[in-house]
Each structure stands twice: as C-alpha cells, then as structure tokens.
Amino acid sequence: MNPADIAAAEAIMGIEYTEAERALMLDNLEDQIRRARIRRGVDLGDAPPASTFDPRLPGFAMPHGRGALRLPPVTAPLPQGDTDIAFAPVTHLAHWIRTGALTSARLVEIYLDRIAVLDPKLNAFATVTPDIARAEAAAMDALTLQGISLGPLHGVPYGLKDLFDTRGIVTGWGGEPYADRVPDTDAAIVGKLRRAGAVLLGKTSLGALAYGDLWYGGRTRNPWNTSEGASGSSAGSASATAAGLCAFAIGTETLGSIVSPSERCGTTGLRPTFGRVSRAGAMPLAWSLDKVGPICRTVGDTGLVLSVLNGPDLSDRGSIAAPFHWDATASLDGLRIGYIPDAFARAATDADRAALETAKSLGLETIEVSLPALPYESLLDVLFAEAAAAFEDLTLSGRDDTLTWQDAPAWPNAFRKARFLSAVDHVQLDRLRYRTMQAMDELMTGIDVLIGPWRGADMLIASNFTGHPCLHLRNGFSDQPTRSPGALGGGTPLPTGGPPHRVPHGISLWGNLFDEGPMLSVGRALESAFDVHTIRPEI
Template identity: 65%
Template sequence: MVETITEADIAGAERLLGLAYTAKERAQMVGNLDGQRDLMIARRDLRLDNGTPMACRFDPRLPGFAMPHGIDALHPSEITAPLPSEPEDIAFAPLTNLSHWVRSGQISSRALTDLYLARIELLNPRLECFATVTPDLARAEADAMDALLGAGVWLGPLHGIPYGLKDLFDTRGITTGWGAEPFQNRVPDSDAAVTTRLRAAGAVLLGKTTVGALAYNDLWYGGWTRNPWNLNEGSSGSSAGSASATAGGLCGFSIGTETLGSITSPSQRCGTTGLRPTFGRVSRVGAMALCWSLDKVGPICRSVEDTALVLAAINGGDVRDRGSIAAPFHFDARAGIEGMTLGYLPEAFEDGATDVDRAALAAAKDLGIKVKEVTLEDLPYASLMTVVYAEAAAAFEALTLEDTDDTLRWQDDGAWPNTFRKARFVSAVDLVQTDRLRYRVMQALGEMMSGVDALIGPFSTGPMLVASNFTGHPCLHLRAGFEDIASRSMASLGAGKLTTGDAAGETTFTVPQGISLWGQLFDEGPLLNLGMALEKKLGVADRRPTFPN
C-alpha cells in the first residue's frame, strides 16, 4: 500500500531538488500530490520495451538551415599499391587498399576473411574485443562476394570486406547481448537497418564486437576489452570492441555508436579514426536505444578516407526511425582544402591539453589554410547531462524497478543503474528547462561555427564533447601522436586517470593520442578532406600496436 504524502515528505523532497517552499505552500500542495504520484505509478504498470521511441524527436537544424548537397556522391582515391606479401601488412592496410585488392582480384574475399578470422582466434583471448565470432557465416558471405565478382558484379567499396559490428545492433539468429548479463542470451529475429545496409554493400560480417554493458565503459558480461597498445588497460567505451579490433588489425573496419563519446573516446584510447556523423544521418532501427535524442551511428577505421567509404554505405533516411533525417552524403577525395577556415577555442589548448594536442594545432596551421581563434558563449553546458540520465533511465526502467541490474558486473557505484535511480529525482520542470537550454546551445554553436568550416580541439577538453553531441554536429577523431604514460584506470570517457600517478620507476607504455575536428551539420565531406590533409601532415597513422602486457 502506498502511503499518503505529508508536508514532511515534501520538505525532504525539496532538498533533493534544490528547492525551498514555505509551510503554507506545502500545505497547499499536499492534498493533490497523491493523485499525481498515483498517475505515475499507474503508467509504470505498462511496460515499454527498449524499441518504443519517444513521441518527441530531436532535430539539429535551426531555422533557415538548407542541406549543403542535393545528391549522394562518393569519389574515393585511386589506389595502385600492390598486395603485400606479409599477412600482417594486409591486415593493417587501409580499407581503400583492401577494397582495391579485392576488386582487382589480388586477394579474394574468402582469403581476406580467413586472414582476419585467424587473427581473431590468436588475439581475441587477449583483447576480449569480440563477443561473438561468426566464422561459418563470414566464410559463406565471403564466398558469395567472390562469386559475384566472378560474374562481373561489384557492389561498391565495401564489397568483400570483413568487418565487426557493435553488439547492440540486431543480427537475425545471432546473439545480440548489449554487453549486459540480463540480455546476454538475447537472439533477435530480424536485422538492424545498419546490418542490412552493410550486407547490401557487400561487407562480410566477422562477428559482434564488444560493447560496455548497456553502452557504458569497456566492461561486458564476458570480460574487459583491452587497448592493443597496453593490455593492462581497457579500450574505453562504449564502442570498446569496435575500436580495439580495428586498432589491432582484426577486421577491415567496424561500426560504433555514440551518445556522448562512445566513438571518439575508444578512438582516443586505441588510436583509431572514428567518425560520429550528424545526428539523424544513419538509421538506428534495430539498435539498442540508450538516449533517443542523442544516439548516433558511425564508422571506426584506421584512416580518415576509410570512414567516408563506410558512411556512404550506411547513410540514408529511414521512416521507421523517428530521429532519421534524409540527407545526401557528398565526398570527393580529390577535393582540396584551399580557402577553408579552421577555428579553435584557445582555452581548450591551455590547462588539460597535452603536447600532442598543441602539436596537432601547430600542424593544422601549417596546412596553408586560415586558422583563427573563436569564442563560444558561456553557458552551463554540463547541465545538459540531465537529459542523458533521464533518457537512459527511461530506456532501461525495468532494469532498476525489477532489480535485475543486480546481475551486472559493475565496478563502482557510479555505473548506470545507480545513475538510473538518481534520475528519478530530476523534476519534469527542470528537464523541460534543460531542453530549452539545449536550444540555446544549438544557437551558440551555430553562431560559433558560422565563421569557420571546422573546429579543432582535444575531444574531452572544454565544452565541445558535451555541446556538440547535444547539437548533433559531426565529429572526426583521428590519431595525432603518441605519449609514454602509465596504465590508465577504467574510464567511460577519455584518457582516464593514471592508476598510480607518475611515480618514479613506474612502467610506462607508448600509447596513441588523438585530436578532434568538428564540422558543419550534414556536411561531413569537407571535414574529411581536412582530416585527410591533417592525417598526412602528422604522419603517424601507419604505426601499429605490439600488444604489450
């Protein structure tokens, strides 16, 4: 039986919400709060599954926005490099090269698939980056792609290329466990939209890459996904397995998702190139929902141009996804960057920035384009996090109401279930006001980006990680250099903290560090052209991990 609400209960709730009412105001409210509470309890009796979307939908476009392109166009670089003799050189090759070798018959899709399956068998026990491996399916798909090529049919740049799919995308008849114990035996009866589009593009599914439980961190029901550059630390999350497998040369490319750093953070940790496209560009149908107004789907690769080939394959509107926005994707590898203007926030390169960050900015200034300081309106950007907490708590309401989260391998009290419970004490009024703040943030970033083609900065320094995820702007994160540092502790986002500080004599590891570029809404092409130029200037993309313990 639910007890009657008293004035003392209201006074206690005020402290949780940061409010202060008078005794008279509490007396006025107390009579009708029972009914308000009972309506909420009655709604909870209707169980909403993860696939039921919100009626409200987020649109990143401000008034007056016009799509920058009218039709799709993909013009990749012409590759003439011959097939290497060493399997490892093939495994770590850019997707552009792999595509050329398969199309020209220098290597069959079956041989490439077997090469990657062998690396998975050898290295997955150490990296724990694949939750499920599908060798029979992969070989069958590869054989089918070879047969099509033999018949003169080429499906595009991904034809015959083996890849890893983050284990929150449905794959018919194949376990899709969301990284979490309550769902580890979940087997969907249909494919996600991304799964279908990649199959249509000719890509070969090697298996499901690990995801931190319910898209948090790099811990999952089967273990702890590791960074190939230092096996003593995790690969960050939540696209943990996708970044680890790609960085380790266990696949040609992979697919990740980002709500708030889940593509860029593991790319920072593992040294991969991650592209978080504009919100709404890629369908999320058949993908686990964490936050309906924030979730985005994108590629994780080993070079900038590779991300364009993958995005072209998965791009497209989908009426089944309430957040989907039909937008052409236009990329031409031959396009130059002459005349571009790159902005940066000077404070982002001060406290908290690394030598690699500053060197990346210096390299950008040497590209022959205009680089200028910009400013961003001072707003309480961190307050937007309330939206993440509330939407995620709603997406997994049953988990905490029924206490099934007790089966999860959480490492500290800051993990998702505790956050879900705390979100119950966010007021509806504050949530609406936070949504209005989000619109102000859209205006602020729109104003800042109006004078530049792109912005450069450390991905987790300053407001841009949070702000750009909430505005829906695209972000490209690429390797910029290396640092010698001690093993880092578990962290959901970013570099994490040193486990034992930097005491003298502590073992250090050479690990990659990256830099982020943010671009204009639905105009990823110029962003990638700029990224290609910066990647070439920095000259660190080809270095491979040695999997040190």
C-alpha cells in the same frame, strides 16, 4: 503521505516550499503519484518518444543537393604478408578484391586467424561468426568472378558493435540481463552493409549497456597496453580495428563512445551528424543523442563506410534525409579552420598544440573562435533521464542488481538518481539545449572545421547535444602509465601506476551539420602530415 515527506523530497530536488504550500500540495501529489503508477504498469515495448530531436535551427539549408563520394585511385600492389594485408586500408582491400588480386575468402581467414590468436588477450569480440563470414565471403567471391560488385565494401570483413540486432545471433548489449538475448530481425544498418557486400566477422564488445569497456565477458583491452581497458563504450570496435582483427568496425556514440576508445586505441573514429544514419534495431540509450558511425584506421575509410551507412529510414523517428558529399581529391583552398584558444590553454597537451601548428602549416585560413560560457555539464541530466526511461523496467524490477560494475559511477545509479529531477527542470534543460544549438551555430558560422583537444568537456558535451559531427584521428604518441577507464563525459583517466607504455594520442575535428566533407578533407591532410597512422601495436 504528509508534509514531512514533501520536505524530505525538497532536499533531494534542491528546492524549498513553505509549510502552508506543502499542505496544499498533499491531495494533488497523491493524484500525480497515482497517474505515474498507472503509466508504469503499461508495457511500452520499443516505442520511442513522441518528441524527436532535430539539430537544424530555423533557416538551416541542407548543404549539397546531391551526394557524391570521390576517393583517389588505389595504386598499391597487394602485399605478400598476411599481417600487411590485415592492416591495409578498406579502400585498398576493396580494390584488390574487385580486381581479383585478393579473395574475400582469404581475407576472412586472415582475420579469423588473428582473432583466434589475439582476441584472448584483447576481449574485443563478444561473438565471432566464422560460418556466416565464410558463407558471405564465398558468395561475394562468386559474384566477383561474374564481374558483379555490390559496392565499395564488396567482400570486406567488419566487426559490429554488439548493440545492433543480428537475426539469430546473440545481441547482449554487454549486460548480464541481456546476455542470452537473440533477436529475430536485423538492425537497419546490418541489412545496408550486407547489401553493400560487407562480410560480418562477429559482434564486437561494448561496456555494459554502452558504458565504459567492462562487460559480462570481462574488460576489453587496449592493444597498445593490454594492462588497461580500451575505453568505451565502442571498446571492442576500436580495439579490434586497432589490432588488425577486422577491416573496420561500427560503433555508436551518445557522449564520447566513438571518440574516447578511438583516442585510447589509436583508431580513426567518425561520429556523423545526428540523424544521418539509422538507429533502427539498435539498443536505445538516449533517443535524442544516439549516433552510429565507423571506426577505421584511416580517414578515407571512415568516409567510404559512412557513404554506405548514410540514408534516411522511416523506422527511425530521428532519421533525417541528407546527401553525403565528399571529394577527397579536391584542394583545401578556401577552407577555414577554427580553434578555441582557451581550449588549447586549459585542456591541451604539447601534442595537441603541435597538432594545431600542423593544421596552420596546411595553408588554411585559421580563425580564433569561442564557445559562450553556458552550464553545458547540466545537459548530462538529459542523457541520464533518457537512459533511465530506456531501462526503466531494469531499474524498477531490481534486475539492475545483476549487472557487474567495477567502475563508478555506474549506469544503475544514474538511472535511479534521474528520477529525482523534476519535469520542470527537464523542460528548462531542453531550453538550455536550444541555447547550446544557437551557441554552436554561431561558433561554426564563418568556419568549415574546428580543431581541438577531445578532452575539452565543453565541446564534447556541447557538440553531442547539438548533433554536430566529429572526426578523431591519431596525431602522435605519449608515454603513459596504465590508466583507469575514465569518467563519463570525457574526464581524463587517472594513471593507476606501473611502467610507462607508448600509447596513441589523437586530436578532434568538428564540422558543420550534414557537411562532414570539409572535416574529412582536413583530417586526411592532417593524417598525411602526422604520418603516424600506419604504426601498429605490438601485442
């Protein structure tokens, strides 16, 4: 190494030293490189970082001493047609199974038939598990005949994003290097869903290593326009749910991976507060950002599924014990909804502004709020660094070249460039993240729910880095030409041309930390007012 090497590195790092300073650094740098190489020679396995992210600021008080879920009773009779049954809410399906009007076995066959016919057009399932589904459904029906119910998801079939470990079933993470990966154990939420009576239909596709909608099986498609992708990375979970191939699905979000495919496919996606749901046994992308949540067709279903997923787990160092409380029968009286006027001026569509007017018509107190001007986009480098660390061996071994990428920028390039930002910069980014936590706390003080366009990059980035929950639901439709996959961080996808297609449009709600209930209540009221959530895609 010589001073010219250091000077070249400075250009990449965006800093500048003097010739004398470079000369003094030579010996120290050799030691630093030596220590780094020694550390890279150690296989860290699945060890998480010693430092963990906690979204709670000093003085935070956990809302609700006890968890409780209260949903309105189901009175709708079982439909005669299989298609109507397939698209019914989870709450209805569970009620019909519990009362004997429907068997889990029949419901499984309905979904397996739909998968056989429609999934070749959608590419939403990486693996279908018919034998497992039939066996689990038979077991649930046997318990039902004995008057035994395992819980609110008893006998209800679901799809699981293929980054959660399933014992004996391929869990390929969407990437070629892992396409034959078969885990020996189940992820924590898989066991939790099984104990609640849910029936596994199969593993839903995800963009390679949780990026976009392109994976080693091809591109997952949007049921409303199969010429375009479903967006990602929870592409298969959103596509399958929107197309009625399962009752609900599980997704994950690090930065838009539940919200973005829910927007594209017209599903209702719930990203819970960071730490609420265990990630043990899930592919780590960014330990301080990854979150697990349901993708459904109604707001009520997301709350029901989250009530099952909720709970602390010692095997997840980011797990936080928190009660989940939602009374869907309670009045909206007293709830305050905030909005950022600038977001509705800059990034909004007419449908976004109409959604705000609908929210105002609910009789809620409406309050203008603001998000301070901070360089939120800079926080993306935290994600890139954590992801590069999670997949360091993939990068250093050169196996990242086996990944098929058609969308730029791709993960491998992000992993590589992450190595050229200094540790000092990352400490400063961590401090910026704390400032962002303070900014979000100030914004949410005095309101129960925030409404806004999902495309507002500031809120998408800020709320993911602070751990605040988000609910995205359909509020209408728009005529759009076929769109490109879009950019990481919520960039608006560019049209690729062709005739327009009638596709869904959604709006986002954000709630206070560990207090998703008000957000769900407002979402449920908006869902009823919009009255578009039951419209189905014609594939």
